[in-house]
Amino acid sequence: MNIGTKLNTPNARDRFERLHAELRSRICLLDYPPGMRLSEQTLAEEFGVSRTPLRRVLVRLEGEGLLQSVQGVGTFVTDVEIEEMEQTYRLRLELAELTGRLDPVQPDAALWSEFLELAARSHALIGDPDPRHFAQINMDFFLALLRLTENEPLRDISERLYFRTARIWLKSIKASTIDMSEEAIVFNREVDDILTALKVGDLHAASLIQRAHISMSFNRMLKGVTTRQEAGGGSTKSVQVSEKS
Amino acid sequence: MNIGTKLNTPNARDRFERLHAELRSRICLLDYPPGMRLSEQTLAEEFGVSRTPLRRVLVRLEGEGLLQSVQGVGTFVTDVEIEEMEQTYRLRLELAELTGRLDPVQPDAALWSEFLELAARSHALIGDPDPRHFAQINMDFFLALLRLTENEPLRDISERLYFRTARIWLKSIKASTIDMSEEAIVFNREVDDILTALKVGDLHAASLIQRAHISMSFNRMLKGVTTRQEAGGGSTKSVQVSEKS
C-alpha cells in the first residue's frame, strides 16, 4: 500500500508530507510504541526511497518531539513522563477554550457532513470498541474541531500538542486500565454535546464542553494508572517501556 | 568566528544546535531579511561543513516556519502576512498570561541577576538606540520571562511563536515607522514594571503587564504601518519584500 501510493506523489514535497503523516500516524496509533527503535534502512526500503529523504522526515518528527535519534545507537520513539504529560494536558485545556474564543468560524456544509459522519462512526464504536479505531475517530474529531477557528497559529500548536499526547491516551486504553465500553459511551456523549452546541451556533460553549471532556479524560487516565499500580504492583517503568523483539 | 567555534563542538548534536541557534538568530535579527534567498552551498562553506548536516538544520527551521525550500529555485526566508501576524499576536497575548497562571515559579538567584543585568542593558539602550541591539535585549528578556513557568510545553510554543514574530517587530523598527527613542523608553518602563511585580512575588501580575505591553507594542506597529502607507503611498508588498543583490 505504501509503495503503491508512491505513484500518486510525483513531486518530492507531497511525498515528504505523505511519509511524515504516515509515520506520525503510526507513532500516535502505537504501531510504533514508545521506546521502540526504528531502523532508517528498513523504513527506507519499505517506502521505496533512500535513507536521505527518509531522514528528512525523521528530523521533522524529532523536531515535533515524537522521535529522538542518537548516533551509534538508533532512532527511538520518545516517551513522556507523567509530569510533563500533565503540564501538556493543562495547557491543552486552555488552548481548547481558546479555540472557541479566538477567531471562531461557523462550520460550513463540508465540515458539517464531516461532523455527522464522525457522530455515526463514534456511535458504531459502542458496539465494536476497537482501541485503534477509537483512537482514529478521536483524532479525526479533534482535527475537525480545530477547523472551527481561523487562527492558524492556534491550530498549529494545538495539533502539535495533540499528537504529542494522543498516544499516551491510547496507551492507557491498551493497557486495559480503562474500560473501553464506558469510554466509548462517554466519548459519544462528548460528540453529541458538542454537536448540540454547534447546532445553535455557540462555538464557545462547544469549546468549553471539549475542555471539560479533555480534563475528565485525563483524570480517568490518572485514576487508571494509579489503580493499576495499586493492584498489580508493577513499577511505572514497566508500564512505560514497550520493547520490541 | 564561525569556523573557529566549530572546534568547541566535538559531537554532532551540539554542532547541530549551534548552527540552528545561529541561523535562527540571523533570521530573527534580520541579518537574513524576509524573502532573502539562502545558498546551501555558501552556508555550508561558511560553517565548514558539508551540505548534508546543514540541510538538517534547514529542515528544522522550515518546520519552525522560518524558512521554505523549493526545489530548483532556492531556500527562502519566510514572510508573514499582516493577518496571520495579528492572529499570532492575539495568541501570544493569551500565552503570555498563561505563563503567570500555569506552573509559575519564583526566580532563583541566577535568574534574578540576569533580570538585573537586562534592566541595566535596557537602560543603556535609551542613550544608544541601536535597533539590532534593542532586538537582542528584547529577545533575552522574553526568554528570561519564560523561565518563570515550569510548564515546558508552554515554554516551547511560546518561544516558537516569539521567534516567528520577533523579526516582524524589528522590521517595523528598521523601516523607521516607529520612533526608536520612544520605543526604548516604553520598553524600559515595561522592564521596570515587571521587575516591580516580580519583587513582590506576584508572577501573575508580571504576566499581565507583559501581556499589556505586547498588545500595545503590536498596536504601535499597526499604527506605524498605517501611517507609512498613508504617507508614502507604497503598497503593502513593497513594505514586506526585502530583496537582496
Next chain:
DNA sequence: TCAGGCGATGCTGTGCACAACAAAGTAGCT
C-alpha cells in the same frame, strides 16, 4: 572463575556525485 580490554557489528552522521527541476537567457522562426 572473574575482570578487563579489545575487536566485531550495526547504527546514525557525513561527504560527494548526480538527478530533478525551475528560471533565465538566447537563438530562430514568423
Next chain:
DNA sequence: AGCTACTTTGTTGTGCACAGCATCGCCTGA
C-alpha cells in the same frame, strides 16, 4: 519586432559509500 522553443545555468533533492560512534560479545590473563 515579437514570440516561441530550446539551451544553459544554478538550485534543491536523492542515492550511495564511508566515517564516527556505541554496544555487545569474546578472549586473554590473573
